[in-house]
Amino acid sequence: MTTKILIFRPIPYTYHLSICDILFLQRFVESGVLEWPLIFELFIFLFGMAVGSFLNVCIYRLPRPLSLIRPRSMCPSCQAKVAFYDNIPVLSYLWLRGRCRHCGAAISLRYPMVEVVSGLFAVAILIHYGLSWEALFLYALVAALLVVTFIDIDHQIIPDVITYPGIAVGFLASFLTGHITYKESLFGIILGGGILLLVASGYNLLTKREGMGGGDIKLLAMIGAFLGWKGVIFTIFVGSAIGAAVGTVSALRTEKGQKLAIPFGPFLSLGALLFIFFGPQIIGWYQQIIR
Numbered sequence: 001m002t003t004k005i006l007i008f009r010p011i012p013y014t015y016h017l018s019i020c021d022i023l024f025l026q027r028f029v030e031s032g033v034l035e036w037p038l039i040f041e042l043f044i045f046l047f048g049m050a051v052g053s054f055l056n057v058c059i060y061r062l063p064r065p066l067s068l069i070r071p072r073s074m075c076p077s078c079q080a081k082v083a084f085y086d087n088i089p090v091l092s093y094l095w096l097r098g099r100c101r102h103c104g105a106a107i108s109l110r111y112p113m114v115e116v117v118s119g120l121f122a123v124a125i126l127i128h129y130g131l132s133w134e135a136l137f138l139y140a141l142v143a144a145l146l147v148v149t150f151i152d153i154d155h156q157i158i159p160d161v162i163t164y165p166g167i168a169v170g171f172l173a174s175f176l177t178g179h180i181t182y183k184e185s186l187f188g189i190i191l192g193g194g195i196l197l198l199v200a201s202g203y204n205l206l207t208k209r210e211g212m213g214g215g216d217i218k219l220l221a222m223i224g225a226f227l228g229w230k231g232v233i234f235t236i237f238v239g240s241a242i243g244a245a246v247g248t249v250s251a252l253r254t255e256k257g258q259k260l261a262i263p264f265g266p267f268l269s270l271g272a273l274l275f276i277f278f279g280p281q282i283i284g285w286y287q288q289i290i291r
Helices: 019-030 038-061 091-095 110-129 133-155 160-176 182-207 214-252 265-290
Strands: none
Touching: 038 110, 038 133, 091 110, 110 133, 110 265, 133 160, 133 214, 133 265, 160 182, 160 214, 182 214, 214 265
16 A cells, blocks of 8 residues: 655745735835835945944044044043944944943943934935935935034034045046936036135125135035036025024024024035935925915
8 A cells, every 4th residue: 555645835925815915015015115125224224324333433533633444443531442342333332321331431422323314314315216326326425414514513614535535426426327417417516616605705705704614615516516506506595594594593592693603514414415305395395385
């Protein structure tokens, strides 16, 4: 007598889905929510946080100036070297409860904040632009704007080591990405640098005072290299509007009044970020208002 052996093969999970479940998932995917698997978005977020850790190094060292490579990361208070396990983005800050392992000095909340923001921007760029050259270059611009923002807030300077290479990289990107032509990038550089140069020269001529630094001029030229002339116009308009509002409120709350110096770089950076993610929507909303 022949003995028959039954071999049961596991049925894939998807075979258990009903027709209604499949239709629901199809609509869910088509909606764009699952355009990228969550595991991949998590990877991009972790990558962005790692980049944010390097951005913190740039924010601290570029204005001093110090090498970005050596010496190794150290505590600003006791100068003790930071071990690799104390340098894991966000997690190390939480584990150490925001204090140096050696001297107990408080670690600025800005460090994990920059890391998280950098990670969130990385995911946002991925969702908005997909896995492309355009996304890579725009994330490089976002990273540069983060560094510029915090350096300008702390020191009222925008290092040339960021803007000059940024202009070159932005112009190069126009040949690789196709989101703008090289002519639009070149015009953006000229327009971006030219607008603020004229404003700064006119202010200096009328008031005999320097009202805008050269760093702002080069920053807008860098933004123009990446975003073209449309991005420049949007950035200068939105950045000036937000900057004027913040400056007015700050002037009313201080005794210095109109002599209060407020860095303009963060507002230009904010305008550029809004253009990257919401440019067409904001422009369309504004056109509806003025009609």
